Amino acid sequence: xxxxxxxxxxxxxxxxxxxxxxxxxxxxxxxxxxxxxxxxxxxxxxxxxxxxxxxxxxxxxxxxxxxxxxxx
Numbered sequence: 001x002x003x004x005x006x007x008x009x010x011x012x013x014x015x016x017x018x019x020x021x022x023x024x025x026x027x028x029x030x031x032x033x034x035x036x037x038x039x040x041x042x043x044x045x046x047x048x049x050x051x052x053x054x055x056x057x058x059x060x061x062x063x064x065x066x067x068x069x070x071x072x
Contacts, residue, residue: 015039019036
């Protein structure tokens with residue numbers, strides 16, 4: 001579940017970077033749309049993962065925290 005969180009945030013950051021690069025370098029409207037949709041999909045995924053960890057499966061959050069402590 002922790003990997004989904006990383007991928008979600010990577011989608012948001014990648015989309016924002018692509019959208020920013022499109023605006024700064026005037027790449028094209030298509031790339032702006034791709035960046036916008038990627039960022040939006042990442043936000044939706046971040047919210048979905050947060051809801052899944054907090055409401056639907058509260059034991060997953062505790063399990064992820066215990067794994068983090070064991071990997072030191």
